[in-house]
Amino acid sequence: MRELVIISGKGGTGKTSLTAAFASLAENMLLCDADVDAADLHLLMKPTVRQRSDFQGGHQAVINRSQCCECGICLDLCRFDAISTDYEVDGISCEGCGVCVDFCPLKAIDFPIKTCGEWFISETRFGPLVHARLGIAEENSGRLVSLVRQESKKRAEALNRGMIITDGPPGIGCPVIASITDATALVVVAEPTVSGVHDMERVIQLAAGFRIPVMICINKYDLNPEQTLAIEAFSKEKEIRFLGKIPYNPVFTKAMIQGETIFEYDPDSDVCQAVTEIWDNIITAPEMNYLAHLEFSFN
Amino acid sequence: MMISVASGKGGTGKTTVATNLACALGSEVQILDCDVEEPNTHLFLNPVIEKMRTVYTKTPIVDQERCNYCKKCAEICRFNAITVVGETVLTFPALCHSCGGCMEVCPENAITESNREIGVTEQGQRNKLDFIHGRLRIGEAMSPPLIKAVRSFHQPEKVNIIDAPPGTSCPVITAMKGVDFALMVTEPTPFGLHDLRLAVEAVRVLGIPSGLVINRSDVGDDSVREYAEQENLPILMEIPFDRRIAEAYSKGKLVVEEMPEWKGKFKTLFHKIEKILKKGR
Numbered sequence: 001m002r003e004l005v006i007i008s009g010k011g012g013t014g015k016t017s018l019t020a021a022f023a024s025l026a027e028n029m030l031l032c033d034a035d036v037d038a039a040d041l042h043l044l045m046k047p048t049v050r051q052r053s054d055f056q057g058g059h060q061a062v063i064n065r066s067q068c069c070e071c072g073i074c075l076d077l078c079r080f081d082a083i084s085t086d087y088e089v090d091g092i093s094c095e096g097c098g099v100c101v102d103f104c105p106l107k108a109i110d111f112p113i114k115t116c117g118e119w120f121i122s123e124t125r126f127g128p129l130v131h132a133r134l135g136i137a138e139e140n141s142g143r144l145v146s147l148v149r150q151e152s153k154k155r156a157e158a159l160n161r162g163m164i165i166t167d168g169p170p171g172i173g174c175p176v177i178a179s180i181t182d183a184t185a186l187v188v189v190a191e192p193t194v195s196g197v198h199d200m201e202r203v204i205q206l207a208a209g210f211r212i213p214v215m216i217c218i219n220k221y222d223l224n225p226e227q228t229l230a231i232e233a234f235s236k237e238k239e240i241r242f243l244g245k246i247p248y249n250p251v252f253t254k255a256m257i258q259g260e261t262i263f264e265y266d267p268d269s270d271v272c273q274a275v276t277e278i279w280d281n282i283i284t285a286p287e288m289n290y291l292a293h294l295e296f297s298f299n
Numbered sequence: 300m301m302i303s304v305a306s307g308k309g310g311t312g313k314t315t316v317a318t319n320l321a322c323a324l325g326s327e328v329q330i331l332d333c334d335v336e337e338p339n340t341h342l343f344l345n346p347v348i349e350k351m352r353t354v355y356t357k358t359p360i361v362d363q364e365r366c367n368y369c370k371k372c373a374e375i376c377r378f379n380a381i382t383v384v385g386e387t388v389l390t391f392p393a394l395c396h397s398c399g400g401c402m403e404v405c406p407e408n409a410i411t412e413s414n415r416e417i418g419v420t421e422q423g424q425r426n427k428l429d430f431i432h433g434r435l436r437i438g439e440a441m442s443p444p445l446i447k448a449v450r451s452f453h454q455p456e457k458v459n460i461i462d463a464p465p466g467t468s469c470p471v472i473t474a475m476k477g478v479d480f481a482l483m484v485t486e487p488t489p490f491g492l493h494d495l496r497l498a499v500e501a502v503r504v505l506g507i508p509s510g511l512v513i514n515r516s517d518v519g520d521d522s523v524r525e526y527a528e529q530e531n532l533p534i535l536m537e538i539p540f541d542r543r544i545a546e547a548y549s550k551g552k553l554v555v556e557e558m559p560e561w562k563g564k565f566k567t568l569f570h571k572i573e574k575i576l577k578k579g580r
Contacts (some may be wrong), residue, residue: 011309040493
């Protein structure tokens with residue numbers, strides 16, 4: 001089983017549009033949307049949901065006022081300032097550590113499990129999609145990401161799909177770490193802007209720390225030729241495979257408005273040609289195939 | 300006053316709006332870059348950094364001599380950050396939320412806390428503008444304590460502009476909680492609209508007044524405008540797609556400096572925010 005995860009560091013560089021474009025080129029794959037905070041892939045994939053499940057991410061303290069003697073022990077112990085002086089728990093600040101619950105001398109604090117979101121197994125015109133929706137202002141996005149990836153693997157194995165394409169979240173924190181661990185390889189979608197380059201370098205450093213192979217492609221490369229050259233030079237210097245570059249073209253936005261991939265919207269456009277080349281480079285890359293012989297030997 | 304610039308979706312123009320708004324106002328302003336995973340405002344402001352501070356979070360250390368392997372620490376920890384295997388206590392600092400429960404519950408007082416570095420804050424100046432940002436240590440998962448550290452620099456007598464991270468979960472909430480105004484930045488596309496809805500829901504949960512900036516306002520469709528009207532979300536500014544703005548951004552330049560006519564527009568944006576806040580009082 002190979003898993004390709006699309007990340008970028010910076011948001012809005014085109015991860016989701018590219019993931020969708022790859023989905024229309026790939027054979028025998030399963031899609032996974034690991035950007036559970038602000039999942040957008042379903043807007044292009046228009047999935048039919050086959051299975052819906054609750055995500056129970058943690059617990060939350062609730063003070064039972066009729067039993068509370070206002071001794072103040074919970075107030076002193078809470079490190080998240082989640083308990084007010086009139087003994088109400090602020091659900092947004094409470095991280096569900098349960099320390100107040102365990103130390104309350106009157107056992108006056110309940111600790112109900114909290115549904116923090118839902119996750120779905122769906123069918124799309126390109127294949128199965130596993131995706132999720134984290135509740136607003138909820139914790140545990142990393143755990144939901146891990147869950148969605150595990151379920152993707154299970155589904156892919158059950159359906160004999162050889163590859164998972166995962167749309168990753170922006171940033172370098174908890175959900176990104178949860179998205180990339182144990183992936184076969186990562187595609188970093190870089191943008192030729194000072195912030196795009198800065199953020200790309202940070203996310204590649206993160207991947208290097210986890211020993212995950214990285215490949216780079218550039219989106220909107222003609223926006224700033226100088227920065228594009230800088231990214232190409234960076235990939236050469238760090239010996240990171242350079243997959244190709246995509247010109248700026250409003251086709252991406254137009255396709256998005258139609259709820260289509262770029263290949264459905266305008267297959268003859270220059271961006272489709274560029275993305276096809278990038279995809280060919282991905283599937284033939286040693287980074288993606290270094291396990292291929294192992295799979296062969298186990299069969 | 301504290302204004303948080305947020306969006307849900309990444310790459311919609313939060314940093315552009317935050318930096319240009321701060322520079323248009325000139326003095327008595329502080330920018331707080333709370334996108335600590337990928338801070339970018341320094342690339343546009345080039346501040347002279349005067350002070351750097353390492354930010355730590357607490358994680359347990361176990362005195363194996365004192366430990367009697369009662370497993371109470373492992374039982375209280377809801378994050379699986381401490382476990383007892385035979386006669387060894389293992390800690391997993393990356394999972395630790397620093398709640399202090401294990402230390403509190405240990406009957407042998409065998410647990411103390413040590414500091415784990417999660418990142419740095421850097422404080423400086425650009426002309427009259429005060430600058431502060433956080434940089435999360437690469438490999439660190441917990442950004443909220445660092446975001447709180449950045450926010451602790453806020454100066455009540457000044458206009459504080461927070462550049463928030465994308466998304467709708469804990470880091471964004473930490474960057475928005477308790478501010479006076481949430482300035483949402485979106486683009487008029489299906490992704491922009493979908494993520495704006497989530498961000499607006501988050502802002503409502505927090506009970507913060509908000510307004511909208513539509514960036515690249517002429518590239519998509521009308522659904523964001525229709526949504527704003529439906530939700531009574533005032534559109535405070537529209538920035539049309541302009542290759543000169545995109546190029547200035549790509550080079551790390553400020554729009555208000557490259558195209559001075561924008562200075563007035565960003566000032567107007569601020570006055571509109573002030574007006575909304577006055578009305579609300």
